[in-house]
Amino acid sequence: MTPEERIKAVGLKAGARVVGIASVEAFRAKVPEGHRPEDMLPGARSVVVAGGDGPTAGAWRCPDHRVMEITGYDLRENVAVHVMADFIEATFAHQTIQAPSLAVHGHAPPMSMMHAAELAGLGSRSLAAHIILNPEYGLLYYAALITTLPLEPDPPLAEPACPHPGCTAMYKRIGTTPCLRVCPACLSGTVKDGRIESSTYDRECCHSRAQTYGIGSFQKSLLQIVNEDDAEKRRGMIYSDFFARSIQALGFFRDSIAQCFECMRVCPVGRKYRKLQ
Amino acid sequence: MGVFRLDPAIYNRYKDQVLKLCNSFQRIDRPGLSDRQIAEQLGLDERTVTEIRCVAERDCYPLEEWEKAIEFKRKATLEWSALALKRPDLKPK
Amino acid sequence: MPGLPPGATAALKSSAFQAGATVCGVASAAAFDAHAPAGHRPGDLLPGAASVVVVGGSQPRAGDWAATSPWVLQTMGTTERIQSVGRKLAQQIESQLGYYALYVPPGTASGDTPFLSLMLAAQLAGLGSRSLAGPVLNREHGFMYWSAVITTAPLETDTVEGESACPAPPCREMWERERTTPCLKTCPADDGGCLAGTLEHGRAVRTFYDAARCNTRVHTHWVGGFQKVLEETLNETDRDRRKMLLYGDFFTRTLWAITYSSTNIAQCFECMRVCPAAHGLKEMK
Secondary structure, eight states: OOHHHHHHHHHHHTTOSEEEEEEGGGGTTTSOTTSSHHHHSTTOOEEEEEEEOOSOHHHHTOSOHHHHHHHOOOOHHHHHHHHHHHHHHHHHOOOEEEOOOSOOBTTBOSSOHHHHHHHTTSOEEOTTTTOEEETTTEEOEEEEEEESSOOOOOOOOSSOSOSOHHHHHHHHHHSOOHHHHHOTTTEEEEEETTEEEEEEEEHHHHHHHHTSSSHHHHHHHHHHHHHOOOHHHHHHHHTSHHHHHHHHHHHTGGGSSOOOOHHHHTOOTTGGGGOOO | OOSOOOOHHHHHHHHHHHHHHSSSEEETTBOOOOHHHHHHHHTOOHHHHHHHHHHHHHHSSOTHHHHHHHHHHHHHHHHHHHHHTTOGGGSOO | OTTSOTTHHHHHHHHHHHHTOSEEEEEEGGGGGGTSOTTSSHHHHSTTOOEEEEEEEOOOOHHHHHOOSHHHHHHOOOHHHHHHHHHHHHHHIIIIIOOOEEEOOSSEEETTEESSOHHHHHHHTTSOEEOTTSSEEETTTEEOEEEEEEESSOOOOOOOOSSOSOSOHHHHHHHHHHSOOHHHHHSBGGGTSSEEEEEETTEEEEEEEOHHHHHHHHTSSSHHHHHHHHHHHHHOOOHHHHHHHHHSHHHHHHHHHHHTGGGOSOOOOHHHHTOTTSSOSOOOO
């Protein structure tokens, strides 16, 4: 087995659904300085990306949207990345770090995992919030490692995963796609010749849906609370369901990472894995 | 002293420009700029741009949008369930 | 050893290594009496405690130490991994040996005081010794994270390390030349930092440690930071300025850190970054 095959096998065994490799050079074209792999680890040569599963097929079928809001997922792709990082340092004696992806200034992470997944050939951007869709599995969650070990990169996808042929046909018929139709507040776009022609995404509106309860809602509620001079009204705000759930989401973060799935619910890419008995 | 405090006047002057240039409102063919790039463009220092962006991200929609989000998801899930699960009884009224 | 099958301690250590521990040692519960205050000894948490099993590992990788982005070490999530090893050992002691086992909670009993000092436990289990900078350093692997299990099982205990990793030879040489060491130089108490100390007959002696200031660095974005901004916000009369505080970068990052607590356990590594003994002995490319 080649080093690339061995590393991927370790990641898949640790729970990743897919693993891909990108070279650090590939990031330079679109990633601003300060957010590239070599800005994190001097001498970086490769980025290994792991994709992990999201909600189970059963969770997708629940008619109560609140269930998926707090079902969470097991962050398996992060575990796979740690296991692969240990493997690379122990086996190949090359420096390796987990790529920092947690938001550190507002919504901005030090490094984009979506971009890393795209460059590692694991998926392509979609009309749905520009989420990276894997052509086989659709929505996956991504984590990555950066290493000084030179590895053969995987090629980017030859054919984009979005738009799905069914969506292209729908667009021809009625001028929209399932995702654009379900969430016009956050999404807009056009399709031409079976390709995305244009696409916009209002991340801040999406934030109110994908993170209805969490850091943002806590801050917004807290500002209202401290600005409220009436003690009775203040009490009502502090003990409200909305504020209580916002605090819960801070504590149970694993369960509350994503709280809106509507554009993905209607997306046909990877849907076959959501059809069970 | 305390933590870094952004002058509300500076915030009000630049918030729209910062939001427009960062990743808040994305176009698939044009990635948003980093705080450093925005700072260079607007002639501000990076720390101030970061601060403006953080506040603006929270500020740009009112809390009512969060309440609307709850209703949006409830309806969208039920509509999908009614159609995909062939359960017309779930269709929201 | 009455009640325990032969080789029980060795088998337990073997399980610890299989589960991901880098080192594993056992201290006698009684050994804590001379060092830990009442209320923070093994027997205070588990009546009849005989031994304390300590595991160390999930230390930053070579790459983490070399990383230039401050966010790598500040947001990496490895500490939880050693805690899961501790939990696993506790279950194993109860299910396989039939003795009570209590996983020492990694949180604090009150304020910044732990239930049981994990660093003391590591020392008494022969896994390392205190450094001038503060953390316990293992001679082979350097800085690492710790987890401990208190048990009524009378396991075979290890002896305390005779020689310490700190001061490392380069630090002794630096002391001879400059009367300082890398850790003291990077965070000097007399110049806005946290540490002061000397080397006496080749041994490190810490003379001062500003724990409160260290807390502002290690836990910049944490409960303390949250409390400080909240107090400042409530004292601020101007509503626009309140918004700047509550929506600002510092408070937002603090909420991220509290929410994703497992990946934000420590936010300052500067004394360990420059420590020649902290990064282990294995060379990386």
